[in-house]
Amino acid sequence: MRLAKSLVPTLREDPADAEALSHKLMLRAGLVRQLAAGIYVYLPIGLRVMEKIDAIIREEMNAIGGQEISMPVLQPADIWQKSGRWEGIPEMFKLQDRYGRDMVLGMTHEEVIAWLAAREIRSYRDLPQIWYQIQTKERDEARPRSGVLRTREFVMKDSYTLDPDLAALERSYAAHEGAYRRIFERCGLRFYVAQSDTGMMGGLGAHEFLAPCAAGEDEIAICAGCGYAANVEIARGVPAPPGFPPASREEVATPNARTIAEVSALLKVDPRLMLKSLLYVGRRTGPVLVLVRGDHALHERKLARALGGDEVRQHLGAPAGSVGPVGAHVPVLADEHLRGGVYVTGANREGFHLRGVTPGRDFEPRFVDLHTVAAGEACVECGKPLAVEKVIEVGNIFKLGTKYSDALGAMFLDEGGKEQPIIMGSYGIGPARIAAAAVEQCADADGIVWPASIAPFHVHIVVVSLRDAAQVAAAEEVYAGCRAAGLDALLDDRDERPGVKFKDADLLGMPVRVTVGNALAKEGVVEIKERRAPRAEHRVARDRVIDTIRGLEVFRASR
RNA sequence: CGGGGUGUGGCGCAGCCCGGUAGCGCACCUGCUUUGGGAGCAGGGGGCCGCCGGUUCAAAUCCGGCCACCCCGACCA
Incomplete structure (x- = not known):
């Protein structure tokens, strides 16, 4: 394909609408x-x-x-x-x-x-x-x-x-x-x-x-x-259990403290020693109280699965902030890793929390896997840390x-x-x-770097100066040679300045670039570069171009 | 669907707060010079300012409604 008349509208700047x-x-x-x-x-x-x-x-x-x-x-x-x-x-x-x-x-x-x-x-x-x-x-x-x-x-x-x-x-x-x-x-x-x-x-x-x-x-x-x-x-992952300091069950005043962060700061308690209580309403199952550790995030898909595929909605009722499982008169689901620990949680009384609460003793939840796995938790299969x-x-x-x-x-x-x-x-x-x-995986600061197997073209040929008939002839020869050898070739035959062509070649990301420029007149060679390794350059005579390209390692892996 | 943001020549943006009839860079066209990493000078073309309505002598600018697009979340056979 020849670039001069082709629909390849490259953009110098990032479009405003694009983020990724x-x-x-x-x-x-x-x-x-x-x-x-x-x-x-x-x-x-x-x-x-x-x-x-x-x-x-x-x-x-x-x-x-x-x-x-x-x-x-x-x-x-x-x-x-x-x-x-x-x-x-x-x-x-x-x-x-x-x-x-x-x-x-x-x-x-x-x-x-x-x-x-x-x-x-x-x-x-x-x-x-x-x-x-x-x-x-x-x-x-x-x-x-x-x-x-x-x-x-x-x-x-x-x-x-x-x-x-x-x-x-x-x-x-x-x-x-x-x-x-x-x-x-x-x-x-x-x-x-x-x-x-x-x-x-x-x-x-x-x-x-x-x-x-x-x-x-x-x-x-x-x-x-x-x-x-x-x-x-x-x-599933196994979070490292926190050390539980001895605590007897008592109610403590927590005025104006509602979130885990606020209560944890006020009582000087590690968030890992708190129960996060979330009220959910299932379409079929009705309200349920859901517990995860203070520093964990509930995964709603896991909850929905635990409720038999029910559709769940978080209920943001008025008393949120002091809600807890003790004495709650709705079914309670707790993350399986809360079993046996001693936690701080809402007292179901505005402005108060309870210390020394143990799931399975002070209330009887259904234990299931509910929390979103975080990096560093232990693998359920082998115990090594998860990423x-x-x-x-x-x-x-x-x-x-x-x-x-x-x-x-x-x-x-x-x-x-x-x-x-x-x-x-x-x-x-x-x-x-x-x-x-x-x-996403292969690009660098200059643009795309296509894996050779899915690159739109294998070879991108840049003619530095269209005014130089020898360059044009050599580029045409390389172009025809590539095609004859079964290599998809893109020929930049636009009457543009060299800088524009090089920038576009980087942006487009074909695995191999062949530059036909001054070196042709001076030394009788063209330059061959791999897009992914821009510093390595082969300078070869015209009749060696196809063999050199074929020998490049980029094409070995994918053929 | 909830929250946030943006709509102004092809692209990227300024102008809007403080109303007076639209500007910059790139791109495009012509000429000259230039030619190995997004050229220089000179001249030129191109805009329903997202849409509808309101206020006003006058609206890109103020007010109301709508639409489109982007981001976060919900959602994702």
Whole structure:
């Protein structure tokens, strides 16, 4: 591709609307433009990145026996009514056709898969199957954010497995895990595989593939000792117990002290020796008092799970500040690590707290894991300290079970001639998130540094002066040579000053830059640099360029 | 949905408090000079000041309503 006439609108300054590093750089490098909140146009360079990622995904999906299909974005309501997801998903875009029939813009494709399977799969001899697509999804996200990381319209690679029994599902699941590891490795990402929440829809187990980066919106607890890794939604950790000084049970006045910080300062008590009491109201379960240690944060997902998937809301009633579990006449849930300690907590009397309170003795709570894991807590598997990192979810794998096959009648006849529901799994990857995560993980102060495998071009050729016919001829020769050798090449043939071209080359981040400039006339050489190692430079004669590029280490790893 | 912020040529911003008919840098066009890390000089084009309404002789500026976008939180099959 030649830059002079191409749509590669690079920006000198950071756009005002962008906060995340990947968002800024993807806008500045001219990869994408935003049409509306969470809705993006992909420009030529951005599209090429997506295509490179898609190609890797296709290779690995095909390698485990995946068959690519394409399902409609526009879907009839009735399959969603059958599966029970027509109601209650605020992210779903709904519309009507001209005859008033209810339609859906697909946010995922389990229903269509189950519909298809119900028609085409009859016997255990037809199983297993892996069907996948790389298709647009539409979700009315509550809050699109961070550029391309969370959008309302996005492309997803989604695959679905159909199996006759749980053992076969395990094999399909494991095949996906392997394929996913290879995909993310080949895309040059650092990532973790973590156990994840199966969500409110049940399911038999799930893992997430998470790429650490500053713009990540999830957090993961990881153990360097044993490799334990789990989303903080479910991650468990063992906090170091504080030393409990002897304390007899007594009421103390705490006028005007309401928060943990205020009471702890007033009574000169470590926050770790206090109980944080939070009143929650469950839609089905009604009010519950929830206790975590003073320095801990409640994880509401854990609470909701403990209440059987109920929807919970924090109740900010008037007496907050002196609330406590002793004598409370609502059910009490306490974090499991509070058992046996001696704490300070609200006395249920305005302006007073209680010292010397022991959960399990002075009141009888249900002990469950409720607190959000913090860095430094001990790993539940091996006892080593846990680290907590921000991550972006780039993929997930999910053992679905028979929810959709039951609902849509996707059955098969087993060896004994008995009708059984097909057992499904579903598996997603967000290619745009791979691209953004790669930008986040690899960029430097000058711009993007693409992993070679997903770089829009392998080689960026800069002609320093268009007035020098020898330079132009040499650059054209390198350009043609790269293409003949199967290297994607971008030729900067713009009539711009050298500084502009160098800055743009850094910003765009192709793995290799070939500069054709004064050195050609003086020494008969062109310069070859790796973007990630700007100080190392190869100066080679024109006829050595292709071989030199091919020998670079950047391309070894990814081929 | 709650909290905070921002809307002024293509981009980044000033002007708004204190009302008088819009300015700076970059980009763009023309000419000359320049050509290895975002050039210089000269000339030039381009703005419903987010939208609607109100106050006023007069509104980018004051008041009311609405919309859009960004950030934090809730939410995230």
